[in-house]
Amino acid sequence: MSRALKNLSSALWAFAATFAAAALSASVALWGHWPGIVPVALGGAVAAGGGVIVAVRAWRSGRTVQQAAESLTRSAQRIGQGDYARPVETYSQDGLAELEQAMERMRARLRQSTINKDYLRSVLNSMADAVFLTSPDGVIKSANAAACKMLGFGEEELLGRGIASLLEEHARADFDLLQAAQDTRETVIRTRDGQTIPVSLAGSRIETDDPQFQGNIFVARNITDRKRAERRIRYLARYDTLTKVANRMQFQHVLQQTLSRGLRSGHAVALLYLDMDRFKEVNDTFGHDTGDRVLEVLAERLTRALPPNAILGRLAGDEFALCLHGLPAETDNRVPIGQLARAILNEVARAFQLNQQEVFLTASVGIAFCPRDAENVIDLIRNADAAMYHAKQNGGNTFAFYAPEMNAAAVERLILKSKLRRALERDELVIRYQPKVELASGRVVGAEALLRWRLPGHGDIPPSRFIPLAEETNLILDIGEWVLNRVCMDYRQLKGAGGEPGRISLNLSLRQLRQASFILRCRSVFRRHGVSPTALELEITETTLMADTKNTLRLLEELYAMGLHLSIDDFGTGYSSLSALQQFPIGTLKIDQSFVRDVGVNTGNATLVRTIIEMGRSLGMVVVAEGVESQSQLDFLRRNGCTQVQGRLFGEPCAIEELLALLQRQSSSGAPFSHLLHPAPGALDQPA
Numbered sequence: 001m002s003r004a005l006k007n008l009s010s011a012l013w014a015f016a017a018t019f020a021a022a023a024l025s026a027s028v029a030l031w032g033h034w035p036g037i038v039p040v041a042l043g044g045a046v047a048a049g050g051g052v053i054v055a056v057r058a059w060r061s062g063r064t065v066q067q068a069a070e071s072l073t074r075s076a077q078r079i080g081q082g083d084y085a086r087p088v089e090t091y092s093q094d095g096l097a098e099l100e101q102a103m104e105r106m107r108a109r110l111r112q113s114t115i116n117k118d119y120l121r122s123v124l125n126s127m128a129d130a131v132f133l134t135s136p137d138g139v140i141k142s143a144n145a146a147a148c149k150m151l152g153f154g155e156e157e158l159l160g161r162g163i164a165s166l167l168e169e170h171a172r173a174d175f176d177l178l179q180a181a182q183d184t185r186e187t188v189i190r191t192r193d194g195q196t197i198p199v200s201l202a203g204s205r206i207e208t209d210d211p212q213f214q215g216n217i218f219v220a221r222n223i224t225d226r227k228r229a230e231r232r233i234r235y236l237a238r239y240d241t242l243t244k245v246a247n248r249m250q251f252q253h254v255l256q257q258t259l260s261r262g263l264r265s266g267h268a269v270a271l272l273y274l275d276m277d278r279f280k281e282v283n284d285t286f287g288h289d290t291g292d293r294v295l296e297v298l299a300e301r302l303t304r305a306l307p308p309n310a311i312l313g314r315l316a317g318d319e320f321a322l323c324l325h326g327l328p329a330e331t332d333n334r335v336p337i338g339q340l341a342r343a344i345l346n347e348v349a350r351a352f353q354l355n356q357q358e359v360f361l362t363a364s365v366g367i368a369f370c371p372r373d374a375e376n377v378i379d380l381i382r383n384a385d386a387a388m389y390h391a392k393q394n395g396g397n398t399f400a401f402y403a404p405e406m407n408a409a410a411v412e413r414l415i416l417k418s419k420l421r422r423a424l425e426r427d428e429l430v431i432r433y434q435p436k437v438e439l440a441s442g443r444v445v446g447a448e449a450l451l452r453w454r455l456p457g458h459g460d461i462p463p464s465r466f467i468p469l470a471e472e473t474n475l476i477l478d479i480g481e482w483v484l485n486r487v488c489m490d491y492r493q494l495k496g497a498g499g500e501p502g503r504i505s506l507n508l509s510l511r512q513l514r515q516a517s518f519i520l521r522c523r524s525v526f527r528r529h530g531v532s533p534t535a536l537e538l539e540i541t542e543t544t545l546m547a548d549t550k551n552t553l554r555l556l557e558e559l560y561a562m563g564l565h566l567s568i569d570d571f572g573t574g575y576s577s578l579s580a581l582q583q584f585p586i587g588t589l590k591i592d593q594s595f596v597r598d599v600g601v602n603t604g605n606a607t608l609v610r611t612i613i614e615m616g617r618s619l620g621m622v623v624v625a626e627g628v629e630s631q632s633q634l635d636f637l638r639r640n641g642c643t644q645v646q647g648r649l650f651g652e653p654c655a656i657e658e659l660l661a662l663l664q665r666q667s668s669s670g671a672p673f674s675h676l677l678h679p680a681p682g683a684l685d686q687p688a
C-alpha cells in the first residue's frame with residue numbers, strides 16, 4: 001500500500017514537472033502569444049500537489065483505493081512520458097475520484113497545448129528560411145531546423161549564443177543589434193565548418209508586455225544565388241565578352257584610379273590607343289564572325305605582349321587601349337614606350353589564319369602621357385586618340401606621340417559647342433519618337449522621345465555627340481526644358497487627334513536632376529500644357545541614379561509622388577547593385593541594347609538578359625529591352641518573360657505625325673505588331 005502511494009506520488013510529481021516544462025516550452029515556441037499557457041502550467045503543478053493530499057485520504061479506504069492508485073500511477077507515468085492521447089481512467093467512486101478527474105482535465109489541456117506547440121514547431125521547421133528567436137540582448141533562445149541546417153549546428157549548440165556570433169568577422173564588426181532588430185540587411189554568416197553564406201537578415205522585435213517573452217525574431221535567407229547572379233551581371237557588364245579583356249567602362253574606371261595614384265606618387269602614366277587599319281574590309285570580306293575571331297586572337301596576342309605594369313581594355317569595335325603605370329616622371333619615357341608600341345605593332349603584323357588563308361593586318365597606335373599631355377581620363381584618351389588618328393593619316397602601321405596641334409577634334413568640339421548655343425534659338429532641335437511595344441499583345445503602349453539636332457550642312461547630329469557637350473555647360477538645362485515642353489505639346493496633339501499614346505518617356509541628364517528648381521519647373525510645364533504627370537515617364541541612367549544616392553532618392557520620391565513613372569535606362573552598364581536600386585521608386589528597368597544585341601549568339605549575354613528580366617520582374621518592375629532588331633531577339637525576349645520591347649524591328653524613331661498614324665491604325669485595326677508575335681515555326685531570323 002505504502003509502495004503504491006509512493007509510486008503514485010512520484011509519478012504525479014513527474015507528471016506535474018512535465019506539464020510545467022511542456023507548457024513553458026510551448027509558450028516560448030508560441031512566441032509569447034499564448035499567455036494563458038503559463039497559468040495552465042502553474043495550475044497543473046498546484047493541482048498535482050493537491051492530488052497527493054487527496055491520495056492520502058483515499059489510502060485510508062482500502063483495497064479499491066490501491067487499485068485506483070495503481071491505475072492513476074500508470075496514467076501519470078504515461079503522461080509523464082509525453083503520451084497525452086489516452087484518457088485517465090475514472091472508475092473510483094470516492095477517495096481518488098477527485099484526483100482522477102483533476103488529472104483527466106490536466107491531461108486534456110496538456111494535450112491541447114501540446115498540439116498547438118507541435119503545430120507551430122512544425123510550421124517553423126518547415127520554413128526554408130532560418131529563424132532565430134532571441135532575448136532582447138540577442139541571446140538565441142530558439143532556432144528552427146533550417147537555421148541548424150544552414151549553420152551546421154544542433155539547436156542546443158546554438159542556444160545561449162549571441163546572434164552576432166553567427167556572423168562572419170567583418171559583418172560582426174558592422175552589426176548593431178538594436179538596428180538589426182528593426183530592419184532588413186544583407187550580411188554574411190559563417191557556418192560551423194568555416195564556410196561563409198551571404199544572407200538577407202530581417203529582424204523584428206517581439207511586441208509583448210510580458211518581460212519574459214520580450215526579445216527579437218531574426219529570419220535569415222540564403223541569397224547566394226542572387227549574389228552570384230549579381231556578380232555575373234557585374235562581370236558581364238565590365239568585361240568584353242568576346243575578348244575577355246576590360247570593356248570601355250571598366251578600362252576608364254581603372255585608368256581613373258591609375259591616374260590618381262600616379263599623380264599622388266609622382267609617377268607618369270602612358271596611354272597607348274590602338275586601332276586596326278582598314279578593319280572594315282576584314283568584316284566586309286570575311287564576314288563579322290571572322291572579324292570577331294581576329295579581335296579575339298589580337299586580344300590574346302596583346303595580353304601576352306604586355307609588360308607586368310600594363311592594363312589592356314577594348315574601347316570599341318577594333319579599338320584597344322593599353323595603360324602603363326609607375327613610369328619615372330623626370331625622364332623622357334618616349335624611347336621605351338616607343339619600343340613597346342613597335343613590339344605591339346609587330347604582334348599585330350603576324351599572319352592571322354582566316355578561312356584557311358593567311359591574312360596580314362596592321363594597326364595604328366597613338367600615345368599620350370599623364371601628367372605631360374593631360375591629367376584626367378577624358379583628356380588623356382582624347383589626346384591619345386588624336387595621336388592615333390595622326391598615325392593613321394600617316395599611312396597606318398605606325399605610332400605617334402601626342403602633340404597639342406593634333407587636337408583638331410577638340411577644335412571641332414569647340415565649334416560645335418558654340419553652334420549648339422544657337423541651336424535652340426534657331427529651332428534646330430527636333431524630337432523623334434520610338435514606339436514601345438507590349439510583348440503580350442503586340443500593341444504600342446508608349447514611346448520614347450529621342451532628341452536630334454538638325455544642323456544645317458551637317459544633317460542630323462545624334463544626341464551621343466551633342467548631349468555631352470551640352471552637359472559641359474548649363475545648356476543642357478535649357479535643352480532639357482525644351483524637350484519637356486515639346487513632349488507635352490506633342491502629347492496634347494496626339495490625344496487631340498484621338499491617338500492613345502500610352503506613356504511617353506523622356507531622357508533626363510544628371511545635371512537636370514541636380515538643378516535646384518527642377519521639380520518646380522516640371523510642375524509648371526505640366527500645368528501650362530494641362531498634361532498629367534502620369535502620362536509621362538522619366539528615364540534616368542543607372543550611373544546618374546547612383547551619383548548621389550541620398551539626394552537622388554529624395555528627388556525621385558518627390559517626382560514619383562507627383563505621379564511620374566520612373567525608369568532606369570541602360571541597365572547593366574553601371575556599377576549599382578540591385579539591392580541598392582530597390583530603394584528608389586523605380587517602376588521600369590530598361591536593359592541596355594549592348595546586351596540585347598547578341599542574345600541569340602552569345603550565351604553569356606543571354607544568361608545576363610534572362611537574369612535581369614527575372615530579377616526585374618521579381619521586384620515587380622516592367623522590364624523593357626532596348627535595341628531589338630531581329631525576330632530571334634524578340635523571340636528570346638518573349639520566351640523569357642520580358643514585358644516590353646523597343647527597337648528597329650518596330651521601325652526607326654519617327655516624327656510625331658508618323659507615331660499618330662501608327663496609333664490611329666492601332667485603334668482601328670488592332671495591334672500593329674501582333675504578326676511578329678506569331679512567327680511561323682522555323683521562321684528565319686530577319687533583321688528589320
Ligand code: C2E
Binds near residue numbers: 506570647
Ligand atoms: P537611350 O535612352 O538608351 O536611347 C536608345 C538609343 O538607342 C537611341 O539612340 C535610339 O535611337 C537607339 N536605338 C533604338 N532602337 C535601336 C536598335 O534597334 N538598334 C540600335 N543599334 N539602336 C537603337 P539615340 O537616339 O542616338 O540616343 C542616344 C542616347 O542619347 C539615348 O540613349 C539617351 O541617353 C540620350 N538622349 C536622347 N534624347 C535625349 C534627351 O532628350 N535628353 C537627354 N538628356 N538625353 C537624351
Ligand code: MG
Binds near residue numbers: 448507539569
Ligand atoms: Mg532612354
Ligand code: MG
Binds near residue numbers: 569570590
Ligand atoms: Mg537606353
